[in-house]
Amino acid sequence: MVATRVAGAARKRACLGMESTVTANPTPRLAVIVLPLRLGGNGLDLAYVANGPASGLISAAPLQDEPLDEAAVRLSQELVGRPPQYVEQLYTFDAQPGSSRQVIVSYLALFRHDTCEPPLKAGLQWSPVKEISLDSDVHRTVFDYALMRLKAKFGYTNIAFHLLPEQFTLSDLQQAYEQVLGHPVDKRNFRRRMSVSKVLVKTDALRRDGSHRPAALYRFVARDDQAAYLTPSWAAASLSPPNENDR
Numbered sequence: 001m002v003a004t005r006v007a008g009a010a011r012k013r014a015c016l017g018m019e020s021t022v023t024a025n026p027t028p029r030l031a032v033i034v035l036p037l038r039l040g041g042n043g044l045d046l047a048y049v050a051n052g053p054a055s056g057l058i059s060a061a062p063l064q065d066e067p068l069d070e071a072a073v074r075l076s077q078e079l080v081g082r083p084p085q086y087v088e089q090l091y092t093f094d095a096q097p098g099s100s101r102q103v104i105v106s107y108l109a110l111f112r113h114d115t116c117e118p119p120l121k122a123g124l125q126w127s128p129v130k131e132i133s134l135d136s137d138v139h140r141t142v143f144d145y146a147l148m149r150l151k152a153k154f155g156y157t158n159i160a161f162h163l164l165p166e167q168f169t170l171s172d173l174q175q176a177y178e179q180v181l182g183h184p185v186d187k188r189n190f191r192r193r194m195s196v197s198k199v200l201v202k203t204d205a206l207r208r209d210g211s212h213r214p215a216a217l218y219r220f221v222a223r224d225d226q227a228a229y230l231t232p233s234w235a236a237a238s239l240s241p242p243n244e245n246d247r
Contacts, residue, residue, distance in 0.1 A: 028094075028101040032071045033059045033139070035090075035146045036080050038111040038126065039163050043179045045126040046143075047080055048134075055132075057139045058124070059104075072107035079121045084109035086162035091145055095138045106142045108150060110162040154180050158199050158220065167203055167217040170194065 035057060036047040049056050058079055062071035069087065077083045086109070093104040120126070129147060134140045153159045160176045174190050194200055201221050206214035 026101075028103045030061060031059050031102060031104050032062055032068060032075065033057050033104055033106045033142050034072050034075045034079075034109050035107065035143065036076055036084065036109045036111055037129075037146075037150070037163075038113050039176055039179055040113065040126060040128060042128045044129045044147075046129050046132055047120055047124055047126050048132060049123055050125045050127065051123060053135055056134060056136055057142060059139075068105050069107075072109065076109045079124055080109075080111065081120065082111075082115060084111050084162075085115070086110040086159065088149075090149055091142070093138060093142065104138065104142070106146065108146050110159070112163060112165055114165050151181055158197075161220045167205060167219050169207060169215040169217060171215065173200075173218070 038045050038047075047058065049058065058075055060071075060075055062068055063074075066074075069089065072087050072089075073083055076087070088108045090106040090108055093106065095102045095104050129143075132143070134143055150159070154177060160173060160180070163176055163180075164172060170191060173194065174185060174187065177190070178184050199221055200218045203217045203219055205217040207217055208214040
């Protein structure tokens with residue numbers, strides 16, 4: 001009965017030439033934001049648009065009929081110079097509600113430092129994440145969430161695989177964890193974690209850094225099966241800051 005009355009009232013207003021007071025919001029704009037990250041000399045680096053007060057994250061609309069995941073890879077390749085080692089959809093944000101409503105789908109893109117040397121597109125630069133200042137509230141939210149997500153994944157996966165060269169020392173691996181987590185980890189506990197998890201294999205190669213004794217090079221056992229990167233749940237404790245008594 002109620003639906004019939006509403007429909008009848010709408011027909012009556014139409015016959016009388018009366019305008020409906022109900023207006024539909026325009027279709028929200030869709031944007032993809034990509035956060036390319038790599039390990040740099042001063043910690044974790046982000047490729048972003050460096051333009052003073054107008055600095056921001058890499059953002060663009062997907063092409064017509066382009067899947068969002070493919071759009072993230074395309075943007076990374078076009079702007080960084082090569083496809084990322086790893087891409088993960090992070091979160092969908094409903095920004096600017098109202099007439100200028102925008103839906104943002106954010107992505108994390110990981111690069112190995114030794115594979116992303118080509119120059120970035122004009123206006124972009126790699127900078128340590130601790131030095132980056134973003135003016136947009138939305139971009140800051142996406143940025144903070146991406147770093148939080150990456151740190152969390154370092155606690156229960158070996159996603160570090162995508163930031164390191166094919167072969168690396170245990171010190172390289174520990175440094176990668178420390179750069180992402182933002183604090184030192186205990187060397188003994190960390191190496192025990194790596195040993196028990198059985199995700200590394202020791203190669204026959206050695207690397208000498210300066211006058212130090214040559215260090216053995218390792219690689220990850222699995223290259224494609226991400227399920228094999230999982231580490232024991234107890235191992236998360238080895239990634240906590242070292243206790244003062246352990247130093």
